[in-house]
Amino acid sequence: NTTSFPKNFLWGAGASAFQAEGAYNEDGKGLTSADLHSFLKSDIQADTKIAVDFYHKYEEDIRLMKELGLNSFRFSISWARIFPNGNDSNANELGVAFYDKVIDLLVKYNIEPIVTLYHFDIPQNLVEVYNGWASRKCIDDYERYVHYCFKRYGDRVKYWITVNEQRVIAESKSLVGFKEKEGCSWEAIRHQMNHHLYLANARAIKLCHKILPDVKIGTAVSYLTTYPATSKPEDVFAAKELEDIWSFATMDVYYYGDYPDYYKAYMKEQEISIQIEESDYETLRNAKPDFIGVNWYQTATIEYNKFRVKEEKKDQIEPTTMGLGGRVKIVKNPNLTYTKWGWPIDPKGFRLALRKVYERYHLPIIVTENGLGAADSLTKDNKIHDEYRIDFLKHHLLSIKKAIEDGVVVIAYSYWSFIDILSSSNGMNKRYGFVYVDRDEFNIKDLKRIKKDSYYCYQNIIKDNGSN
Numbered sequence: 001n002t003t004s005f006p007k008n009f010l011w012g013a014g015a016s017a018f019q020a021e022g023a024y025n026e027d028g029k030g031l032t033s034a035d036l037h038s039f040l041k042s043d044i045q046a047d048t049k050i051a052v053d054f055y056h057k058y059e060e061d062i063r064l065m066k067e068l069g070l071n072s073f074r075f076s077i078s079w080a081r082i083f084p085n086g087n088d089s090n091a092n093e094l095g096v097a098f099y100d101k102v103i104d105l106l107v108k109y110n111i112e113p114i115v116t117l118y119h120f121d122i123p124q125n126l127v128e129v130y131n132g133w134a135s136r137k138c139i140d141d142y143e144r145y146v147h148y149c150f151k152r153y154g155d156r157v158k159y160w161i162t163v164n165e166q167r168v169i170a171e172s173k174s175l176v177g178f179k180e181k182e183g184c185s186w187e188a189i190r191h192q193m194n195h196h197l198y199l200a201n202a203r204a205i206k207l208c209h210k211i212l213p214d215v216k217i218g219t220a221v222s223y224l225t226t227y228p229a230t231s232k233p234e235d236v237f238a239a240k241e242l243e244d245i246w247s248f249a250t251m252d253v254y255y256y257g258d259y260p261d262y263y264k265a266y267m268k269e270q271e272i273s274i275q276i277e278e279s280d281y282e283t284l285r286n287a288k289p290d291f292i293g294v295n296w297y298q299t300a301t302i303e304y305n306k307f308r309v310k311e312e313k314k315d316q317i318e319p320t321t322m323g324l325g326g327r328v329k330i331v332k333n334p335n336l337t338y339t340k341w342g343w344p345i346d347p348k349g350f351r352l353a354l355r356k357v358y359e360r361y362h363l364p365i366i367v368t369e370n371g372l373g374a375a376d377s378l379t380k381d382n383k384i385h386d387e388y389r390i391d392f393l394k395h396h397l398l399s400i401k402k403a404i405e406d407g408v409v410v411i412a413y414s415y416w417s418f419i420d421i422l423s424s425s426n427g428m429n430k431r432y433g434f435v436y437v438d439r440d441e442f443n444i445k446d447l448k449r450i451k452k453d454s455y456y457c458y459q460n461i462i463k464d465n466g467s468n
């Protein structure tokens with residue numbers, strides 16, 4: 001059993017600030033859109049106030065990473081811990097010091113930090129003053145923030161991620177932090193916000209390459225790989241359209257520095273107009289990522305849907321249709337099993353996804369997220385027998401191994417998530433971690449950390465570099 005994983009493969013796991021840290025208003029941190037997004041749901045699920053208290057328990061958690069054998073950890077910096085209002089003249093030293101401590105401990109244990117600069121949490125003040133990404137000012141403020149991070153942490157952080165799941169942020173009013181105002185409707189502005197996010201990403205990459213020439217920087221894209229529900233040409237075409245418009249268009253803009261023609265045609269058809277300044281093209285073109293970060297969870301099986309939003313009323317969109325003016329429909333794939341939350345489990349689709357991304361860009365891939373959410377339960381003797389997660393992990397790693405044999409360059413795997421954290425859609429009810437956190441939705445308990453069976457499984461996999 002020879003391994004296909006390269007010798008220096010980064011075996012990791014991840015988390016993000018708002019999902020793990022808690023301490024939402026401690027040591028000078030400002031509120032973020034992610035805080036408010038979670039408070040909106042506070043009566044039905046856990047929120048960011050305490051989350052799993054990584055802010056106070058990071059030492060214990062990083063020791064657990066070391067013991068497991070991780071050699072990388074992906075986490076995000078909360079912009080509002082560094083600049084509480086997003087655009088303050090001075091950085092908040094206590095917030096800055098927190099990430100210094102986290103990074104130093106990781107480095108001490110030879111765990112490579114992979115740092116996301118923006119993971120769903122824009123400082124709320126920027127939403128109040130200029131409606132966040134709706135304004136070009138946000139790009140300048142973001143650049144100032146990332147500049148600060150590069151200078152402060154760039155001596156120890158070798159992998160940076162500019163934005164997590166831009167497409168997902170730009171689809172959600174509350175995640176992006178949009179406030180309905182007179183003369184500024186969501187439908188009219190969301191594509192403009194998306195454009196500003198592209199510019200922010202490009203400016204961060206360019207700056208990083210200038211001041212930290214030896215580090216690697218890229219983005220993390222949510223990639224929904226699609227299958228046609230039948231061999232009917234319209235279904236095959238609909239599946240391709242969804243995959244291109246939903247996932248590849250974002251990667252294409254990052255990579256080619258322009259909106260691809262199929263996306264321009266789509267915008268024209270949907271009457272989406274955005275203001276693009278002449279210099280924007282130069283900005284976008286002069287910032288190639290060093291790798292593609294892929295957040296990969298599932299495939300979607302697609303049927304052509306003749307319902308067109310332009311012709312009908314938008315509020316008539318069926319819940320199973322998404323984007324593309326309602327002309328596609330996600331249907332159940334009878335060949336796959338589904339989680340409690342309706343996410344299909346499809347490791348073969350993962351191998352396919354890795355091949356497609358590599359064939360398109362020929363850039364190294366970091367699997368920035370991949371994992372299984374489940375309602376784990378503690379046994380009477382305080383154990384978690386998560387054989388379903390072990391199965392998921394083994395099969396998805398096998399897909400990476402096969403993709404590498406197919407010629408795909410994968411340099412890192414960051415399982416989502418290292419420890420149980422808030423699920424962005426289901427609070428503590430949907431757990432992803434290798435380490436259980438003893439808290440319920442509303443009952444905080446003692447937040448004790450308990451290793452699940454999958455913790456030991458990943459430990460063994462890493463020990464022999466994935467050869468079994």
Ligand code: BGP
Pocket residue numbers: 016019164165168222295369373416422423424425426430
């Ligand atoms: C991605 C996000 C993560 C994480 C994950 C799982 O979109 O980048 O932050 O939440 O999805 O999603 P969920 O928590 O909704 O199950």
